Amino acid sequence: MFTLPDLAYDYSSLEPFIDIETMHVHHDKHHAAYVKNLNDILVGHDDLLGMDINDLLSDINKIPEGLRMKVKNNGGGHANHSMFWQVMAPNTGKEPQGKLMEAIKSTFGDFSTFQEKFSASALGHFGSGWAWLVIDGGKLEILDTPNQDSPVSLGKTPILLLDVWEHAYYLKYKNLRAEYINNWWNVVNWKKVEELFESGVNHK
Numbered sequence: 001m002f003t004l005p006d007l008a009y010d011y012s013s014l015e016p017f018i019d020i021e022t023m024h025v026h027h028d029k030h031h032a033a034y035v036k037n038l039n040d041i042l043v044g045h046d047d048l049l050g051m052d053i054n055d056l057l058s059d060i061n062k063i064p065e066g067l068r069m070k071v072k073n074n075g076g077g078h079a080n081h082s083m084f085w086q087v088m089a090p091n092t093g094k095e096p097q098g099k100l101m102e103a104i105k106s107t108f109g110d111f112s113t114f115q116e117k118f119s120a121s122a123l124g125h126f127g128s129g130w131a132w133l134v135i136d137g138g139k140l141e142i143l144d145t146p147n148q149d150s151p152v153s154l155g156k157t158p159i160l161l162l163d164v165w166e167h168a169y170y171l172k173y174k175n176l177r178a179e180y181i182n183n184w185w186n187v188v189n190w191k192k193v194e195e196l197f198e199s200g201v202n203h204k
């Protein structure tokens with residue numbers, strides 16, 4: 001069985017950038033629904049229900065064909081949101097440090113160029129989906145995916161992600177996705193992203 005993880009911080013603590021009402025609806029309703037649907041879809045498949053969600057998504061051909069798309073959507077929804085809550089936190093630093101910052105500079109030139117490219121990817125994504133910073137072949141890469149598709153299914157290791165489904169911002173920002181993206185940078189938990197980078201690079 002998959003379970004909805006608790007937030008590591010209060011629902012109100014990302015204010016004023018991410019509002020409390022959005023956090024409640026997003027975590028308690030949207031993410032909870034992905035978890036419930038995933039468990040319902042996999043009833044009787046105890047081997048799959050016992051797997052780590054990212055392991056499950058990294059080899060989706062293991063999933064019976066009739067269930068594959070539903071698992072990709074709902075399992076992706078569970079994995080993506082679980083990571084999204086972790087890469088945000090209140091009172092974070094504005095920039096990463098250490099090896100991650102070095103890698104960002106060597107890949108993108110400087111941090112603000114990286115931010116501009118990531119924001120452009122999030123803003124330019126048509127419809128529902130996610131913007132990502134991933135490790136691929138030991139190198140950093142920005143990409144966007146539709147729906148709940150995870151880069152894990154493409155063999156890439158995600159270290160940062162931004163939800164650009166309307167449910168992530170519409171209550172507060174209405175149609176102003178660019179404003180949501182700009183404000184979101186204030187709550188990025190760079191310590192966590194640094195951890196994910198270092199374990200991802202060492203894993204490869």
Ligand code: MN
Pocket residue numbers: 026030081163165167168
């Ligand atoms: Mn979402």
